Amino acid sequence: xxxxxxxxxVAMVGGGQLARMTHQAAIALGQSLRVLSAGPDESAxxxxxxxxxxxxxxxxxxxxLAEGATVVTFDHxxxxxEHLHALAAAGHRVAPGxxxxxxxxxxxxxxxALAAAGxxxxxxxxxxxxxxxxxFAGRHGWPVVLKTPRGGYDGKGVxxxxxxxxxxxxxxxxxxxxxxxxxxxxxxxxxxxxxxPFGQVAVWPVVETVQVDGVCSEVLAPAPGLADxxxxxxxxxxVRIADRLGVxxxxxxxxxxxxxxxxxxxxxxxxxxxxHWTIEGARTSQFEQHLRAVLDYPLGSTAMTAPVAVMxxxxxxxxxADDWAGPGLDERVHHLMAHWPDVKLHWYGKGQRPGxxxxxxxxxxxxxxxxxxxxxxxxxxxxxxxxxxxxxxxTGH
Numbered sequence: 001x002x003x004x005x006x007x008x009x010v011a012m013v014g015g016g017q018l019a020r021m022t023h024q025a026a027i028a029l030g031q032s033l034r035v036l037s038a039g040p041d042e043s044a045x046x047x048x049x050x051x052x053x054x055x056x057x058x059x060x061x062x063x064x065l066a067e068g069a070t071v072v073t074f075d076h077x078x079x080x081x082e083h084l085h086a087l088a089a090a091g092h093r094v095a096p097g098x099x100x101x102x103x104x105x106x107x108x109x110x111x112x113a114l115a116a117a118g119x120x121x122x123x124x125x126x127x128x129x130x131x132x133x134x135x136f137a138g139r140h141g142w143p144v145v146l147k148t149p150r151g152g153y154d155g156k157g158v159x160x161x162x163x164x165x166x167x168x169x170x171x172x173x174x175x176x177x178x179x180x181x182x183x184x185x186x187x188x189x190x191x192x193x194x195x196x197p198f199g200q201v202a203v204w205p206v207v208e209t210v211q212v213d214g215v216c217s218e219v220l221a222p223a224p225g226l227a228d229x230x231x232x233x234x235x236x237x238x239v240r241i242a243d244r245l246g247v248x249x250x251x252x253x254x255x256x257x258x259x260x261x262x263x264x265x266x267x268x269x270x271x272x273x274x275x276h277w278t279i280e281g282a283r284t285s286q287f288e289q290h291l292r293a294v295l296d297y298p299l300g301s302t303a304m305t306a307p308v309a310v311m312x313x314x315x316x317x318x319x320x321a322d323d324w325a326g327p328g329l330d331e332r333v334h335h336l337m338a339h340w341p342d343v344k345l346h347w348y349g350k351g352q353r354p355g356x357x358x359x360x361x362x363x364x365x366x367x368x369x370x371x372x373x374x375x376x377x378x379x380x381x382x383x384x385x386x387x388x389x390x391x392x393x394x395t396g397h
Contacts, residue, residue, distance in 0.1 A: 190254050201242060315357060
């Protein structure tokens, strides 16, 4: 409990943009999020008042973060599972708990749990030698998808493998891997749910996520053209998983849509890129909802504020660092605000690097093609200074 405010203290492991946006939501609830950051220049550390510097793999740093906090939560899943058990054993409340979070940390643990529950997922197997990959491919065809069980995100640790030789090389490099069939998918979807310790749940509309080179580029809410029956099935699937695993906080269930239905790809037990649109596009954002859930507060309304919301990530692009930052960036922000006054910008305070998530923009409206075009054009202009001809700037700005 914070002696100054009388309000609970939420401690978040990780100092990235998810912690930064959670901190922004915490301010409205009378809180200043406590953050464990690897350095003073990380996104959340630049704005939060209560920052503990340290490494998420260092148990002593985690114990310092947890001291006096009401609950410990996460902006990433990379904390060693044994450290989470040590925190819990020391009397600290961890949300989600280690027995739930391990399903987002370890893809093999997740696959086994989904199989035991009879939930839909791609065909898969644990493989340690190339003959096991060949046997799997004999049943499901080449190419196959090989994944490192732990540590992958944004396409890292995921390999589309066409033959035995490449599979053998990956096994030598990484050891035991997860092999999956390459799903003939229609598109990728995401169903997000929040769950409190009391067991209350709240779901948002199912969204479509657009991936480019393994990194989310756009999120379309709600997923266009998704049949009501399939949307409901995806939401119910997310709720079942949250209940079965005992999730506390946010859960993002990444899905493959196929002609036969949906398959579970991966889980994230934290605020997620697919839910950034909720800041402007829903009555309660994923960040506020995560705080409500881990504190066991009643959950907020997830109703949309407009018929359509589109989030577009601003990814590090071709611009050189000295052209992208400083006056160059300020000029782009000026132009964005002048020509897309309805588009909302969220900047993460990160340095330029190709493909890096530097920020995002969100546009709302009633006509998906128009809303999507505005969001995409604004994000592309911020990243590369490239002006979409459909949005030509008049002189004077």
